[in-house]
Amino acid sequence: MKVQLETDELGLHERVLQHDPVAPSEVFRVFMDPILNILVRDLACDRWDAHDAAVEAVLAYLEQPDRYDPKKGRLLTYLAGAAKHRLVDHLRSAAAQARREQKFAELVELQARPPNERLEETVEARLAWERFEKRMKSEEDRQAFRLILQGKQPAERFAEVFGLTSLPRDAMEREVKRNRDRLMKLLERFRREGPDGNP
Amino acid sequence: MATPDWLKTAAQRSERETWMLGHVFARYRQVEGRTDEELAAELGCSLEVLEWLSLCRRPQGERFAEHVLAIAKRFAVDPRRLGAVIRHVEVMNALAPQRDGGVVANKGSLLLAARDRPKDEEPSS
Numbered sequence: 001m002k003v004q005l006e007t008d009e010l011g012l013h014e015r016v017l018q019h020d021p022v023a024p025s026e027v028f029r030v031f032m033d034p035i036l037n038i039l040v041r042d043l044a045c046d047r048w049d050a051h052d053a054a055v056e057a058v059l060a061y062l063e064q065p066d067r068y069d070p071k072k073g074r075l076l077t078y079l080a081g082a083a084k085h086r087l088v089d090h091l092r093s094a095a096a097q098a099r100r101e102q103k104f105a106e107l108v109e110l111q112a113r114p115p116n117e118r119l120e121e122t123v124e125a126r127l128a129w130e131r132f133e134k135r136m137k138s139e140e141d142r143q144a145f146r147l148i149l150q151g152k153q154p155a156e157r158f159a160e161v162f163g164l165t166s167l168p169r170d171a172m173e174r175e176v177k178r179n180r181d182r183l184m185k186l187l188e189r190f191r192r193e194g195p196d197g198n199p
Numbered sequence: 200m201a202t203p204d205w206l207k208t209a210a211q212r213s214e215r216e217t218w219m220l221g222h223v224f225a226r227y228r229q230v231e232g233r234t235d236e237e238l239a240a241e242l243g244c245s246l247e248v249l250e251w252l253s254l255c256r257r258p259q260g261e262r263f264a265e266h267v268l269a270i271a272k273r274f275a276v277d278p279r280r281l282g283a284v285i286r287h288v289e290v291m292n293a294l295a296p297q298r299d300g301g302v303v304a305n306k307g308s309l310l311l312a313a314r315d316r317p318k319d320e321e322p323s324s
Contacts, residue, residue: 019256020256020269021255021256021257021258021266021269021270022255022256022269022270022273023256024219024254024255024256025251025252025254025255025273028206028209028254029203029251032203032205032209033203033205036205047204048204051204051205051208052208052212054205055205055208055209055212056212058209059212059213059216063216063218168214168225168229169211169214169215170215
């Protein structure tokens with residue numbers, strides 16, 4: 001059975017090298033589920049979180065199939081390894097971002113509970129929030145900042161707020177990132193200022 | 200077989216790869232103002248098959264017809280409709296507006312598009 005699997009893999013790899021037009025969809029069909037199973041098992045992650053890493057690993061292979069050397073091991077091992085690297089990088093990056101956002105949240109005393117509840121209870125924090133809201137020029141910015149404070153949100157949520165849903169995905173993600181970065185810089189400047197608005 | 204939970208993610212991601220059919224379909228939908236459902240109906244397939252098609256390599260060059268036939272056979276779609284969509288996008292890309300406001304027609308693409316048009320679509324004059 002294992003020999004048969006390896007033969008099938010080699011045959012599919014050969015088709016990819018020959019630019020068989022159907023081969024890419026076959027690679028997805030054959031390998032995606034096994035890759036996802038390995039990621040979930042080895043990294044104890046959510047299957048949905050692993051989708052992007054697995055897709056990127058398969059696409060990277062399809063774009064440069066000659067980087068895979070069949071003599072060094074099975075194609076599944078190669079693809080799963082690449083996907084694992086991507087997912088670990090992504091998880092590390094997400095954790096670092098979460099830590100940064102947590103740090104910012106602590107600075108405006110939003111650590112324990114959702115921002116709107118906490119702000120209502122803490123006069124000082126509410127005043128800070130009001131000052132910061134005034135600093136944000138538009139309702140879109142205020143809504144987007146509330147999303148940031150709620151923790152990790154998908155780009156689509158920000159796209160809805162900024163009216164970017166009609167853009168192609170890559171352009172939408174770029175615009176969302178630009179707006180998020182802008183808001184975080186605004187918050188950073190606000191943090192540096194004292195309660196009287198002076199640095 | 201049930202639709203894989205990752206299929207939509209992969210099909211959407213394929214739109215960013217110019218060598219994939221997903222990119223061609225995205226461009227076609229954009230240019231012609233079609234929805235996924237309308238494109239699937241035009242190709243005579245389900246939305247799921249459209250997503251599988253998106254993961255194929257885009258037929259190009261001298262083996263265009265052979266590759267269109269291979270894809271069409273694998274996914275049981277009409278090769279003429281599939282070929283027409285791909286060629287349509289090639290023509291639109293060849294005629295895409297340039298920054299100076301003019302257009303640049305890629306003669307090779309236009310000739311190939313004209314040559315591939317099905318006979319029953321020829322003017323009857």
